[in-house]
Amino acid sequence: MLILNNHDVQKALDRDECLAICEDAYRELGLSRAVNRPTTQSYLPHSMASSTYSFKSVEGGIAKFNVMALRICSDIVREEETSGTLRLNKLPLAPGGKFVGMVQLFSIETGEPLAIMPDGLIQQARVAITSALGVKYLAREDSATLALIGTGDQARAHLRSLITVRPISVVRVFSPNPVHRKEFVKTMGAECGIDLQEVSSVEEAVKNCDIICTATNASKSIITGTMIESGMHYNAIREFEVEESVFTRCDVVAIHTRFGGVIHYLPPGQEDDFPGVRREKDRDWGQFPEITDLVAGHGPTRINDNQTTFFLNNIGTGMQFAAVGYSVYFGCLKMGLGHEVPTDWFLQDIKP
Amino acid sequence: MLILNNHDVQKALDRDECLAICEDAYRELGLSRAVNRPTTQSYLPHSMASSTYSFKSVEGGIAKFNVMALRICSDIVREEETSGTLRLNKLPLAPGGKFVGMVQLFSIETGEPLAIMPDGLIQQARVAITSALGVKYLAREDSATLALIGTGDQARAHLRSLITVRPISVVRVFSPNPVHRKEFVKTMGAECGIDLQEVSSVEEAVKNCDIICTATNASKSIITGTMIESGMHYNAIREFEVEESVFTRCDVVAIHTRFGGVIHYLPPGQEDDFPGVRREKDRDWGQFPEITDLVAGHGPTRINDNQTTFFLNNIGTGMQFAAVGYSVYFGCLKMGLGHEVPTDWFLQDIKP
Numbered sequence: 001m002l003i004l005n006n007h008d009v010q011k012a013l014d015r016d017e018c019l020a021i022c023e024d025a026y027r028e029l030g031l032s033r034a035v036n037r038p039t040t041q042s043y044l045p046h047s048m049a050s051s052t053y054s055f056k057s058v059e060g061g062i063a064k065f066n067v068m069a070l071r072i073c074s075d076i077v078r079e080e081e082t083s084g085t086l087r088l089n090k091l092p093l094a095p096g097g098k099f100v101g102m103v104q105l106f107s108i109e110t111g112e113p114l115a116i117m118p119d120g121l122i123q124q125a126r127v128a129i130t131s132a133l134g135v136k137y138l139a140r141e142d143s144a145t146l147a148l149i150g151t152g153d154q155a156r157a158h159l160r161s162l163i164t165v166r167p168i169s170v171v172r173v174f175s176p177n178p179v180h181r182k183e184f185v186k187t188m189g190a191e192c193g194i195d196l197q198e199v200s201s202v203e204e205a206v207k208n209c210d211i212i213c214t215a216t217n218a219s220k221s222i223i224t225g226t227m228i229e230s231g232m233h234y235n236a237i238r239e240f241e242v243e244e245s246v247f248t249r250c251d252v253v254a255i256h257t258r259f260g261g262v263i264h265y266l267p268p269g270q271e272d273d274f275p276g277v278r279r280e281k282d283r284d285w286g287q288f289p290e291i292t293d294l295v296a297g298h299g300p301t302r303i304n305d306n307q308t309t310f311f312l313n314n315i316g317t318g319m320q321f322a323a324v325g326y327s328v329y330f331g332c333l334k335m336g337l338g339h340e341v342p343t344d345w346f347l348q349d350i351k352p
Numbered sequence: 353m354l355i356l357n358n359h360d361v362q363k364a365l366d367r368d369e370c371l372a373i374c375e376d377a378y379r380e381l382g383l384s385r386a387v388n389r390p391t392t393q394s395y396l397p398h399s400m401a402s403s404t405y406s407f408k409s410v411e412g413g414i415a416k417f418n419v420m421a422l423r424i425c426s427d428i429v430r431e432e433e434t435s436g437t438l439r440l441n442k443l444p445l446a447p448g449g450k451f452v453g454m455v456q457l458f459s460i461e462t463g464e465p466l467a468i469m470p471d472g473l474i475q476q477a478r479v480a481i482t483s484a485l486g487v488k489y490l491a492r493e494d495s496a497t498l499a500l501i502g503t504g505d506q507a508r509a510h511l512r513s514l515i516t517v518r519p520i521s522v523v524r525v526f527s528p529n530p531v532h533r534k535e536f537v538k539t540m541g542a543e544c545g546i547d548l549q550e551v552s553s554v555e556e557a558v559k560n561c562d563i564i565c566t567a568t569n570a571s572k573s574i575i576t577g578t579m580i581e582s583g584m585h586y587n588a589i590r591e592f593e594v595e596e597s598v599f600t601r602c603d604v605v606a607i608h609t610r611f612g613g614v615i616h617y618l619p620p621g622q623e624d625d626f627p628g629v630r631r632e633k634d635r636d637w638g639q640f641p642e643i644t645d646l647v648a649g650h651g652p653t654r655i656n657d658n659q660t661t662f663f664l665n666n667i668g669t670g671m672q673f674a675a676v677g678y679s680v681y682f683g684c685l686k687m688g689l690g691h692e693v694p695t696d697w698f699l700q701d702i703k704p
Binding site: 003005006029030031032033034035036037040042043044045046047053055057059060061062063068070072073074075076090092093094095096098099100101102106107108109110111112113116118119120121123153259265266267268269270318339341343344345346347348349350351352 | 355357358381382383384385386387388389392394395396397398399405407409411412413414415420422424425426427428442444445446447448450451452453454458459460461462463464465468470471472473475505611617618619620621622670691693695696697698699700701702703704
């Protein structure tokens with residue numbers, strides 16, 4: 001069994017190959033040959049003020065790839081007030097000031113554990129690659145100008161993935177923090193070999209672009225319906241980023257999944273939410289086409305260059321971790337990466 | 353971080369101490385200081401005929417013990433017809449002909465992983481100890497004669513635990529298979545130092561006993577309401593073992609938990625169950641007192657030696673794995689058992 005770290009994951013993650021695997025996984029899901037178990041979060045009080053222990057888990061598997069994935073996060077979350085707004089922060093309280101999140105892979109054929117790897121880069125990749133598939137199926141073929149709102153890890157991962165599916169040659173980057181913008185333009189411009197331009201407002205970024213991508217922690221809407229001009233594609237990774245009129249004004253609207261959102265568990269009898277428990281708006285996703293429809297050719301698609309399209313990468317699924325984890329695992333096997341420990345340590349004679 | 357095997361678990365499992373920890377855990381649960389996430393099972397087709405891949409998981413944690421537990425089973429299940437009845441079998445297809453089931457423990461204070469251990473013995477112990485708590489709170493203090501129906505691993509675990517809570521001096525053992533009965537009486541008599549008697553029918557075992565315990569795989573009822581005589585306590589580990597009249601005839605009826613049962617996930621669009629998917633009868637458990645009520649002194653209890661009492665150890669919970677896992681983990685720490693691997697292998701710098 002392989003135990004991998006984020007350096008191994010980074011080396012083994014081939015974005016083109018991983019996108020092809022994810023696309024295939026969605027095709028399999030559409031054919032009833034993959035499975036998802038919704039995300040759950042269980043909470044207990046933490047000894048620190050305004051803090052809560054949160055254990056998150058989700059599962060998904062793909063028969064064709066012989067892989068079942070379990071993703072878990074063992075987090076201490078704290079509500080912190082910064083410049084008047086309440087923000088949710090994860091605290092790195094594990095030894096060495098670290099975080100605890102992992103993806104565990106199992107073989108469907110034998111049941112055995114195959115690998116345990118950290119979820120950090122995989123989490124970023126699974127969101128970004130799904131957004132890239134949305135772009136692949138909905139954005140204009142000749143999309144060259146990207147408006148990127150956000151400069152965090154998800155924005156980086158999105159830039160890396162979106163340039164694999166469209167001939168992006170101009171990227172206008174906005175974040176409210178000029179230091180973050182500068183840093184992003186410098187490092188990501190060098191990494192991607194693309195002309196990154198720092199801009200000072202969302203409007204400036206968006207005007208006349210081909211693709212808008214928001215990758216932020218915003219709790220208020222950033223993109224309004226009127227910002228989306230003829231021919232544009234808009235990709236959002238969180239519902240909070242999107243003004244309601246976007247849903248009604250865009251010609252084609254699709255989402256990642258109609259599958260249910262996070263289910264929260266508090267101790268029985270605990271009536272008030274603990275600090276840091278965030279419940280998403282309850283929305284009926286059933287009315288929207290999802291990515292399996294786009295991949296299978298069932299869904300609505302762009303029929304001309306003037307239409308506006310919108311993809312909301314709404315909810316994560318376990319199958320995404322199975323697909324990206326599978327890609328990383330085989331990459332590491334080929335490259336001889338990771339710590340190998342005896343599989344037998346995780347097996348037993350006793351029939352459970 | 354510790355990786356433990358079943359030998360370590362066996363050495364570290366002190367049944368008296370573990371029962372005290374479990375009792376405390378139920379007290380904590382009653383005070384809203386412990387949490388459970390229901391069991392889920394996700395299924396995918398397996399390449400072998402009549403076989404299905406099943407990934408089961410459940411979580412629970414106890415703030416007082418600083419522990420969150422995740423239990424997972426990565427199984428290949430097959431439906432097999434033996435002597436005219438359809439039985440569900442788990443196949444040991446992992447390397448070396450082994451099974452895959454484990455309990456993973458995490459620290460609530462730091463989030464870090466503490467241990468990974470096989471679930472085999474822990475699974476047996478958590479059921480048996482919960483039954484022993486039912487006996488402790490409901491059976492007559494002077495209960496000396498036990499009728500034990502079943503000779504499998506659960507029957508062994510139950511015998512080991514029930515003798516810690518009542519002065520059992522006579523045990524009458526029945527199983528339809530005489531070879532199993534003989535073997536059980538010989539090995540468990542020696543282990544427990546108690547007079548074990550082999551009997552040839554359920555009726556013979558039950559007549560004039562103080563406690564009935566069924567620990568079987570039966571899919572038809574074994575114990576009927578009329579078998580339960582004045583003063584007896586009956587413990588069942590599966591609803592299938594119990595004739596409906598037991599619920600109405602017994603003076604006091606309690607269950608393990610009112611918490612929900614297993615939630616099953618098939619691939620989307622998959623209409624028929626795969627082979628080996630077993631769905632429990634949908635019963636409203638809400639009407640019954642549960643073990644947290646008994647431990648907290650809220651529930652009904654035996655008020656005289658003539659009453660009949662019934663405890664149905666109905667559904668497993670994640671918190672049981674947290675309590676037994678905690679007991680085993682600290683036992684192993686004290687005794688220096690297990691493989692130690694760097695905790696850092698399972699941590700990361702990236703905020704997930």
